Amino acid sequence: MFVVFLCSLLCAFSNAQREEDITVKRTLKLMGTRFEITVIAPNEDIGYINIDEAVSEIKRIEKIISSWDDASETSLINKNAGVKPVRVCRELFQLIERSKKISEITDGAFDISYASMDNIWKFDGSMDRMPNDGELQRSISKIGYQKIILDSKEQTVFLKEKGMRIGFGAIGKGYAADRAKELLVSKQVKGGIINASGDLTTWGTKVTGEKWLIGIANPLSKDKVFSWLPVVESSVATSGNYEKYIVLNGKKYSHIIDPRTGYPTTGINSVSIFAKNAELCDALATAVFIMGRDSGIHLINQINGVEAVVVDDGNKIHKSTGILFDKNQ
Known part of the structure; x- marks a missing residue:
């Protein structure tokens, strides 16, 4: 199991x-x-003012990308699936554009049109049988990032088929964390962390000049740290199956569904991705989880500035070439 801890490592200098x-x-x-x-x-009042500004930015983004808010531009895109293109703000258009590029490099393992999938998998304990092939095929029939048509000149988004939906559950938190960080940096906030339920981004250092670190938990004991890794002006996101999963016929199935097959992923307990931007970390953590250990790490090794740590279902840790563990920290 991969658990994110926040800690600090004393720098060689004092300020x-x-x-x-x-x-x-x-x-x-x-x-x-x-x-x-x-x-x-510099003081508590200014700190809370800064935090309030970050909160306002996150709420602003949510109003744009939420598929649950009927008034959002994302909901408008979904309502007009198979009907007509929808003109959207530049920010949303570019986010969808970047999402499609990630779909391309991951061969569809990451796909924001996954939201078209019928909710045939239940992870609340009520599911007692596997869906049949027909149910799964119907479930994924509307999925496909290639069916998301973008017109950069008109700044429009069109979903080709009726019933298609897009959702930002696998990238939205990371994007919001990045934007909140960008806002606070522009306000000359010296350092901090935006932690969106384990998808986090950092800048600066702690008050003492210490680096922000994340700790990798020992797979055999989640309360013991296996190694510490610095997150300096950078981000990390983790996808895991520790809490949401089902067991059918003696086999464990994650709540993370492969949009290409309709089946839950197997073989991995967690994936953590390290990169400059939380948005990219968020998306690639999901993609690598779906792609599997070997294919996922092979992909990460080809992307500059991105690293991965994967814990398989046997609790063995695997890593990309740029990750160096220091067990003595």
């Missing part, structure tokens, strides 16, 4: 001027999940 700064933290529910926002500020 007396930073001693006046303090750490301000707030935890709240945004985008249907738990966000923890931490900032370094």
Whole structure:
């Protein structure tokens, strides 16, 4: 199991001027999940003002990308599937454009049109049989990033088939974390963390000049750290099956569904992706989980500035070439 911890590693230098700064933290529910926002500020009042600004930015993004909000541009795209193109704001258009590019490099393992899938898998304990092939084929019949038609000149999005839907569940939290970080950096906030339920991005250092770190838990004991890895001006996202899964006929199935087959993924307990942007980490964590250990790590090794740690269903840790474990930290 891969558990994200936040800790610190003492730097080789000290900075007396930073001693006046303090750490301000707030935890709240945004985008249907738990966000923890931490900032370094000269005092508590300014810290909470900064956090409020980040919260407002995240809420603004949610109003654009939420498929549950009938008034959002995303909902308007879904309502007009198979009917007509919908003109959207530049921000949403570019997010969909980037999402399609990730679909291309992952051979459809990541696909925002997964939202077209019927909810035939239940992870609430009520499911007692496997869906048949016919049910699965009907479930995935509307899925396909190639069916998302973008017109950059008109700035429109068109879903080719009626019943198609797009959703940003596998990239939206990361994107929101990036934008909130970008806003706070523009406000000269010295350092902090935006943690969107395990998808996190950092900048600067702690008050003492310490680096932000994440800890990899020992697969055989989640309370013990196997190794610490620095996240300096960078991001990490983790996809795991620790809580949401089902067991049918003695086999464990993750809640993460392969949009190409309609089947839940097997063989992996968790994937953590390290990259500059949380958006990319978020999307690739899901994609690698679906692609599987070998194919996923092979893909990551071909992308500059991106690394991965994969824990398989035997609790063995695998990593991309750029990850160096230091068990002594």
